[in-house]
Amino acid sequence: MKKVIFSFFIPFSFYAQSVFQGKLTEMDSTQVIPFAAIGIVNKAIGALSNEQGHFIFESKLVTPNDSIQISAIGYKTRIFSVREFENHMYKTIQLEKLANELDEIIIESKKLKTEILGAKKFTINNCTGFVKGSKNWQGSETASLAGNKEGRHVYIQEFSFYIIQNKYTDSLQFRLMFYEASPKKWPRWRTFLRRPILFKIGIEKGLYTLDLRKYQLNTEHDFFISIECLEEEIDISKFCYSGANAQPAFVRPAAYEWWNKTRGGGAELQVKVAYPAK
Structure with a gap:
């Protein structure tokens, strides 16, 4: 151990x-x-x-x-x-260290249905970004509700979001997080991830998609999709992604900060899930 x-x-x-x-x-x-x-x-x-x-x-x-x-x-x-x-x-x-062996997911049904949860489309003319903490942006998170039906067991296959602009010359590093939703539809404090999901962004603009099948993520509850900034600087004037004015924003500026909710400007985060057909 x-x-x-x-x-x-x-x-x-x-x-x-x-x-x-x-x-x-x-x-x-x-x-x-x-x-x-x-x-x-x-x-x-x-x-x-x-x-x-x-x-x-x-x-x-x-x-x-x-x-x-x-x-x-x-x-x-x-x-x-x-x-x-x-x-x-x-x-x-x-x-x-926790045991990192992932339980093998066995799907009895031969047929699977897929569905997009979270953002259904991307508003490519509405830019949103990370909230700065007391010193820098490292640890800042933005989250959006997936909208899974309670009790429906889904397997999270892909994550996507749309980058409107990226003026940084070096690749930017992020961490993808998932949190179960509380009964009042707030992110719970702890993630249900069993191992970290780190990814880097190098494109200047466009759709970014991350394959998640190897992580074998599954849940039967509603959940939040969150991206966490791992860079010390990521100013919105240089990097931003699509957001929706009508969608609530869940943000926290640093590790161990409380989640804050605003009425609009939420990040448009999307996942593709699969579940057995009845």
Whole structure:
């Protein structure tokens, strides 16, 4: 069973500016863990580790009674009190790796129906983008409701969205996320992904489609489709994608921030799903 070693530095004073920094690696292979979420529970304070596994964030709002949560897709979430760190009880933290074997999906019916969920079409003249956090765009998410019928077991095959403009010369990296919808149609806090889905965008304009069949994603609930920015800069004047004025927008500017809902301007995100024909 693989574990993750978490190296960190925390200052002695928690009532001034507190700085948290460290690195995530796998114990067995020293492989770094990129884009893990590290934050303060119930305070909407946090950050992502970068591509090399390093992270740093700071806040004046942290007290010894607060808790630090470390989450990475494919690993068990761990929570520790800041006071424990202050007392130097933990100089490294090991995160237990979840079993990553995916259950084989067996579809008894020979016939499958396919359907498009989320955006039915793309409004290519209405540009929307990511919300900037306190320092940059890394960890910012935008989500839209898929609209699956409750109780209908679907297999998520493809993801698509339409890029209206991309003026960046280097490829941009994102993470695709899926969340079950709450009864009030808000994204639940935790994703139902069992392994991360990272992808890069290099095209200047047009439809981008990602094949998801190898991830064997399936659910019988309504769910949210979300894209998370993994870049420090992604200004809307340089990169944007299609959005709908009549569609609610669900956004959060950084890891561990709360989801916010606005009346319009929601991202047009689309998935193709399959389900057995009756």
